[in-house]
Amino acid sequence: MHAYVRGGFIAFAVAASLTVAGCGADAEPKQAKPGATSQPQQQPKQPSESAGEDTEAPAETLAVAQGAKGVELRIESAERDAGGFLTIKGRISNASGATVVLPAEIRGDETEVVKHGMSLGGATLLDAVGKKRYYVLRDTDGRPLTTSGLDTLGAGKSTAVFMQFPAPPATTTEVSFQLPTFEPATLKLS
Numbered sequence: 001m002h003a004y005v006r007g008g009f010i011a012f013a014v015a016a017s018l019t020v021a022g023c024g025a026d027a028e029p030k031q032a033k034p035g036a037t038s039q040p041q042q043q044p045k046q047p048s049e050s051a052g053e054d055t056e057a058p059a060e061t062l063a064v065a066q067g068a069k070g071v072e073l074r075i076e077s078a079e080r081d082a083g084g085f086l087t088i089k090g091r092i093s094n095a096s097g098a099t100v101v102l103p104a105e106i107r108g109d110e111t112e113v114v115k116h117g118m119s120l121g122g123a124t125l126l127d128a129v130g131k132k133r134y135y136v137l138r139d140t141d142g143r144p145l146t147t148s149g150l151d152t153l154g155a156g157k158s159t160a161v162f163m164q165f166p167a168p169p170a171t172t173t174e175v176s177f178q179l180p181t182f183e184p185a186t187l188k189l190s
Contacts, residue, residue: 063177063185068103070096071153073161073182078189085137086125086167086189088177092150093158100153105180112142119148123163125187126176134165134175 065073075090094100107113108122121144125134137145145164153159168175168189177187 063187065177065179065182065185067179067182069100070094071100071102071182073179073185075177075185075187078187080167080170080189084167086134086165087162088165088187089160089162091158092153092161094153094155097155099155102150102153103181106150106182108136108144108180112138113144116141116143117148118150119144120146120150120161120163120179122180124178125165125168126178126184127168127172128176129174130168130172132168134168137164137166 060076061074062078063075065075067073071092071094073090073092075088077087077089079087079089081087092102102118104118106122107117107119110121113119113121121136121138123136123146126132127134139145147159147161147163150159150161173189175187175189177185
């Protein structure tokens with residue numbers, strides 16, 4: 001029973017860290033090496049999303065998906081890891097002069113995803129050459145591994161977002177990023 005309690009605590013700790021990381025909390029700045037304390041004053045939340053790329057992240061845009069009413073999703077990084085995952089990070093912003101209600105379609109329409117509220121769970125990557133579509137990963141409870149709690153975005157506001165997918169093969173260098181109600185965007189992978 002002692003091992004079960006310890007395992008439950010570990011599962012709780014992992015879930016809590018994923019929740020904090022998904023909410024844009026400042027848990028990652030520990031990884032930032034140069035100027036971690038001066039960067040949050042320039043762009044709040046940006047350093048926590050790209051801790052190791054303080055000077056490059058704001059200037060680098062890999063792709064832009066245009067939505068309705070002045071909303072856009074700017075993809076700033078797409079990183080493969082050794083575990084076979086592809087993590088996409090960026091910012092969703094509202095360039096209009098009014099608060100925008102984000103469309104429910106962006107969460108997708110799968111029952112498991114819908115029951116966990118608003119998210120970017122409807123995002124997919126389309127590999128036209130390999131003829132495969134990659135969906136946002138889900139945890140064991142069906143929660144999408146992406147930013148959640150998105151419902152409205154104030155005028156001129158933006159927020160950091162992330163999505164995690166199974167990584168396409170290393171030979172795949174380009175995919176189409178698709179998010180319901182947004183125009184598709186071509187994303188180059190390294």
